[in-house]
Amino acid sequence: MSHSDLLTRHLAVMPSWMTPYYEHPIQIVRGFDRRLVDGEGKTYLDFFGGIAVNALGYNVPEVRDSVRRQLARGVHHTSTCYLIEQQVELAERIARLSGIPDAKVFFVNSGTEAMEAALLFATTARQSSHVLTLRNGYHGRSFGSNAATSVLGWNASRLSPLQVSHVHNGHQLRGSLAHVPQDQVNAVCLEDLREVIAAIGGGNIAAFVTEPMQGVGGLTIPPAGLLRSYQDELQKHAIPMIVDEVQTGWGRLGSHFWGSGMHEITPDVMTFAKGLGSGFTIGGVVGRPEIIDSVTAKSMSTFGGNPIAMAAGLATVNVLLSQDLQANAEKVGEIIRSGLDELSAGHPQIGEVRGRGLLLAIEIVVPGTTHPDPAAALRLHERVRELGLLVGRGGPYGNVIRISPALNLSFAEAQEGLHIIAAALRSDPSSELDGGVRQ
Incomplete structure (x- = not known):
């Protein structure tokens, strides 16, 4: 069944306030390691973990x-x-x-x-x-x-x-x-x-x-x-x-x-x-x-x-x-945090990077201010999904990108996710690298 057909059925019987992510919502049908597959066959690296639920990733043999x-x-x-x-x-x-x-x-x-x-x-x-x-x-x-x-x-x-x-x-x-x-x-x-x-x-x-x-x-x-x-x-x-x-x-x-x-x-x-x-x-x-x-x-x-x-x-x-996954969360989390800090230096729409371990956030603001920019955060959220990465979005103003991957995330997967976020930021019209700084 296509995502659009399932969305039609969802809207008919589920509460109106139970809104799925994305302009075109997706169904997740399979998971392995730190990756998810949607109902139309696209595979994603998961940096959200079902809102920090899947601490060990997917299809974990011990569990x-x-x-x-x-x-x-x-x-x-x-x-x-x-x-x-x-x-x-x-x-x-x-x-x-x-x-x-x-x-x-x-x-x-x-x-x-x-x-x-x-x-x-x-x-x-x-x-x-x-x-x-x-x-x-x-x-x-x-x-x-x-x-x-x-x-x-x-x-x-x-x-x-x-x-x-x-x-x-x-x-x-x-x-x-x-x-x-x-x-x-x-x-x-x-x-x-x-x-x-x-x-x-x-x-x-x-x-x-x-x-x-x-x-x-x-x-x-x-x-x-x-x-x-x-x-x-x-x-x-x-x-x-x-x-x-x-x-x-x-x-x-x-x-x-x-x-x-x-x-x-x-x-x-x-x-x-x-x-x-x-x-x-x-x-x-x-x-x-x-x-x-x-x-x-x-x-x-x-x-x-x-x-x-x-x-x-x-x-x-x-x-x-x-497996001392607490130690892994600290080491791999520091890789992601350092990478996000580097990105924030070149992207004025990042107002703040914060978090600890593998619970991290990027706050998106109107460049040059601390005013929340939920529209830009929504674009970033959509774009990283298109590029194969799942992250969360929240905050009181809806302008915060949330990162909470599995605690056994590898160094290579951390770098992969960072590259996708960097590419998504470069492609956003508000990005300074694309000459789109807002007036």
Whole structure:
């Protein structure tokens, strides 16, 4: 079936807000290593990984074999009313890896569900429905997790089961912090947090929710020391910190296994998903037992912790650790980052390159300014696909190109992707190399 025929069927039965990428959307039908094949036979190098989902690429033997062994047993899932050895084993490993003392783990099916559970635990433990979040944060599409989301384009409803207050994320490309001296920005942000806590009352706040790096928000990273100072202030009021590691966990950032390590913080509660499942639906919460165990009603997750997803998760963790893919993410990520930095020097439409490891971003702006240029970002997004590379696109203004390939990406594949991005930039009408600088 052609892409256009499938798109016609998609538009007839899927929600209007569920919009596929590209002017002419494509169907992905097959994957191998770090490459994908669409329904019309074109092969792509994947620099997006299903939004950081496919941490090991595609058709991974270890994951495939682990799932196959589980399927061969003939019992796929009987609900968490029964003991599940694989669930306990994976929980034990995650609890150890988390660094949270005496941690408890609860499995669900996605990052959204994980945040929903984390918010339930924190609001129950604190007997409050007021949460603090960073500006430009994204935490999911359900009612509670969406309430904690402040990116306007991804906030589906202003109705909310929570009271939410937003504090500074420390990003200085534009906005009220743009003209604050860099060595003073943390102090300004911390004072803002203190004022918000004083206005609400520390005892009336259930939790502070943050991403170590803001994904949908454009892959911005709070400046060094900011989240550490935030946590110090929160601890004065016994306010727990929920760290959303859905995109930043499992070694993707290279320098640290968890994004929280980059900020020298220890979460009270941490959410995870995406890369752990290698494409299988998985998510979860790991946290301090007094918070996780605060729920007194009977509860469970019908498919959370199911043996097939757990088999995939265990195999994924084994590969990540045994092949030291965190180190590979750091080394190969530095190649891509260096290449993007070089490109930015010759292309004024690149306003900023940022990120860590294999979670990187290019912010596209009107040359000579910091004004977002979503139209130019859209052209770049389309052009790299035409040239055989898949990347993401996002940010509050839709002007950020997102890069999140598999953690076992090779040096050669990194260079291949960079060459395609460079060629796409050269062919854009706004490129200085083509004499198309805007007036």
